[in-house]
Amino acid sequence: MAKHPTSLFDAHLLRPAALESLRKLDPRVQWRNPVMLVTELGAALCTLVVLRDLATGAFSPFNVQITVWLWFTVVFANFAEAMAEGRGKAQADSLRKARTQALARRRRDGREEKVPATQLRRDDLVVCEASDVIPADGDVTEGIAMVDESAITGESAPVVRESGGDRSAVTGGTRVISDRIVIRVTSEPGHTFLDRMIGMVEGAKRQKTPNETALSLLLLGMTLVFLLAVFTLPAFGAYSAASAGQPHAADLSLPVLVSLLVCLIPTTIGGLLSAIGISGIDRMIRRNVMAMSGRAVEAAGDVDVLLLDKTGTITLGNRVATAFLPAPGVAPERLADVAQLASLADETPEGRSIVVLAKTQFNLRGREVAEPHAEFVPFSAQTQMSGVDFLNPSGRPARGIRKGAADAVRAYVEDLGGLFPKAVERTVEDIARQGATPLVVTEGRDVLGVVQLKDVVKGGIQERFARLRKMGIRTVMITGDNALTAAAIAAEAGVDDFMAHATPEQKLKRIRDEQATGHLVAMTGDGTNDAPALAQADVGVAMNTGTQAAREAGNMVDLDSNPTKLIEIVEIGKQLLMTRGALTTFSIANDVAKYFAILPAMFVGLYAAGGHPGPLAALNIMHLASPHSAILSAVIFNALIIVALIPLALRGVRYRAVGASAVLRRNLLLYGGGGLVAPFVGIKLIDLTLVALGWV
């Protein structure tokens, strides 16, 4: 996915798309799209009329031109779909290259055997070493390795995959760069992640989404009504002509009727509908999100509750030291100095941030601590502390520095016979109340003070949540922190609600509760214990770095593993629906102008007398040159508008985060109003051109 075609009309996509659009003229392909099928049948009927004309010697340039433009209408619609598919195909081809044909080292009964990757079954164990391509999707069961996933994610930096924990999933087609891992295969051949990806980008397995089905039915219904309206017209026209005593006054020839029909049925949206759907999925892929179905993309637009993990989505992910708060009688520099010493060997982001803060606040440089004199005490779950012990030359501990949670340090100090100062206790409480984490620093039995660690809320996240609120989407922050901390961060980030002390079970329950009250919920997750919640959510986005269980439970996978992307996913979903609605409105509004072009052209002869046109000429408000040029202009406009709207269909209508009423007002004005006016202008211009060219 590294290389996405950037321009909408990439030159190397145009030619195959043009060829493909001719191949799609096959009625078996058109069968899926009744609107275009009717158009194609109309074009075929007109072709027969032209052939009959030729046979009888009654050649009509008008009929020929109508026929040609009707075929163009179908071809243009095919072209739109082929363009949308073409962009996916290019990506699918590069993915296919990653699909491995190599031999896999299968371990069975303690022995290793070489089998083709395609013969691997679920639960087989496979060994991969440096430079091996991983033959199938799986979970790492042994070992740890660096894996290059650029074939799938486009990201060149290798990632760590290890057994146990939340980074155990590997994808077939990626490459191990170092070390050795054993993988338990989790997919059957042909159903791997890569296969699904290829299927999705190619649109091969594309099924109509629920809204698309509903819209297709609406379009089908309209097509049927227009079929009736147009094909009852000869009866009414013949009656009118007969009762006017002018049996040939109405032009009810087949090409004219087909022209009216094709202009009225919603060819614009009918021709672009599948292109819109394909390009919606394509837009997801461009943001490195693999939607497992079009349904999921659509559901994203409906979501009105987002469950967001605090870490990584709302906050930068790591707590950062922001202040040194010394105990009474202790100089701030001393606290900073000792805290820095305690953190020198601490490679965690928190530890590093203490070193950095001491440096920036008191210009204390990180010192080299000679190995023989110092013994680092790593953080452990039992002690809840980390630090450093300085040894005197005899190897006996001389100076012990610790930093850790208040309770742990209190126990440590009291064990040494010291006292935990009341003032420090208050400071600890204050910090906790603000939602930050207090880290108490002690040297021996002297408590020196507290380091305040804070979650840093991502820049711009507040505005983002405000935008979501305007769109009617509620954000809920999920965190394992205590309620106090959670509330403080929630307030700072501007989320609507939060869940503290969240366990996977509570998450699942929360989703169910929201759904029971009619909400649609989206969430991200990576761990195995997120899997039930991901499966329950209407849109579950699994992180690519996560476990295989999580990836299978969700209906989308974010290859970048960036939880903030959930917001973009929602926007793409909305944009997809909006584009469909806007083009439908545009398509229907177009019909008004086409009536004013074609109806007077058909019946201008009625009650015509003495060289003057009949009274229905009054409906020719565009003053089109002649009946033939009027009908031809309408048909040409109808064909060209499809081409003109391909970029809009592929790119989607412009999306803005404002309330529903504002969005509707804007789109209604633009696509409803525009759809009403545009054809009047367009048809008139085409009419002028046709007359200038002398084609009519």
Add this chain to the structure above:
Amino acid sequence: MTTLDTVQVLLYLGLLIACTPWLGGYMARVFTGERAGLTGWLAPVERCIYRLAGCDPQVEMRWTTYAGALLAFNLFGLLALLGLQLLQGVLPLNPQHLPGVPFGLALNTAISFTTNTNWQAYSGEATLSYLTQMLGLTVQNFVSAATGIAVLLALTRGLTRRSGTTLGNFWADLVRATLYILLPLSSGLALVLVAQGVVQTLAPYIMVHTVEGGQQLIPLGPAASQVAIKQLGTNGGGFFGVNSAHPFENPTPLTNFLEMFAILLIPAALTYTYGRMVGSRRQGWAIFAAMLILFLSGFAVALTAETGHTGNMEGKETRFGIVNSVLWATATTAASNGSVNAMHDSLSPGAGLVALGNMLLGEVVFGGVGAGLYGMLMFMLLTVFMAGLMVGRTPEYLGKKVEAREVTLAMVAVLAPCATVLVFAALAVLTPAGLASISNPGPHGLSQVLYAFASTANNNGSAFAGLNANTGFYNYLGGIAMLIGRFAAIVPALAIAGSMAGKKTAPPSPGTFPTDGALFVVLLIGVVLLVGALTFLPVLTLGPVLEHLLLQQGRVF
């Protein structure tokens, strides 16, 4: 318009707007089982009816059961009315000794009154006995209106219930609508009409000697009781052939005003009832606003067309004048009433177009009792679907998702009458049997045919009197059109109610497209007009539009 005309039109509208919340609120209380004005008095009667019928009003019905009960009841009514007509010659209360009605006409009339259409291919005083009028037509006038209300109630429940499966009890809805709403209102109106001189007697027709020395038979009958319900229940079937243009049906300006007012009263009030029942009065008022705007636009166009030049008095009663005739014509075609106080065949092409247009829009401008609102709700679902997509959400109405099933059903309900009108009108102009009934050839003849099928397929019942409708062709084809127009809308509406009842209700948020604001009203009007225009513009061009343009050139048909 004179000052008096203006005052009267304003009074009409003012009274309509004032009575909507009053009657609408009463109906909402009746249908939600709250205590309302008359429930204390009539509740024992209601209980007695259930006991006699052996029916438990508490039993909830799924949509299929509800539809089944409704269809069975209507079929029974249809057959009873058919039998009554065929056998009236041997039945009592037939002072004029009228013979049994011929089968084709009887079937047409039976369908006509059970479907709330009241298309009249006959002339009442010359065809039907008092018994047929009272026991057949008047009864159907009540129950067909009550059926419309029942469908609306079921649909309303479907839209508001959360994850349920049932829609209420058809029998209870039918009884309540008749007992608490239609009977009291029409009894009151009938009494006023009698006081104003509308005849109400079982005596035979009177033979009088005219001033010129000739003899004339003056038809009488129990008219007032039937006139009241035919106006209130949007039925429209006159006791006499010329309907409310007849002085015995509509003698004074006061009766004219009341009868005209009765046309729109219940359909308008039901919008308020609906608003209350879905828990948001604004929803109801939004629909009312959309209907009123469409109504007034039609009225304005028709009035302009009729008063242009010297004013068109052809086919109008001098005691009513142009404004009253146009207001009646607009109201009776907007609501699917169909009663007339002037001859629509003589309307100018512009006013004729409005009358025709009101029906072709699907009888949703107030429309039939219950039927207008559930028809409008079908349009609303389609509107919501398109608008909803444009705001980037799966469309929802009242928090319930509008999906493929609902879209399909709403399309069927909206388009079945449209298709019927087009196909049947085309058949009429293609066949000698159809063409033979046309009295004026040319564009006006096309309008006559179109009007006949617009009226039947949309269950209006008014007629361009110029067309001879009592022929086998029009009796049978019109009968089919009426059945399609009625039940191809009722069954999908109930099916939608059933599928909506099972859906979850999403709470509203800023991302929800509001269906109670001005924007929605405009959009709804747009969709109603667009669907009508796109379907019928070609044929209207050859009918009223061409006639209008020719009239401007001085050619009259």
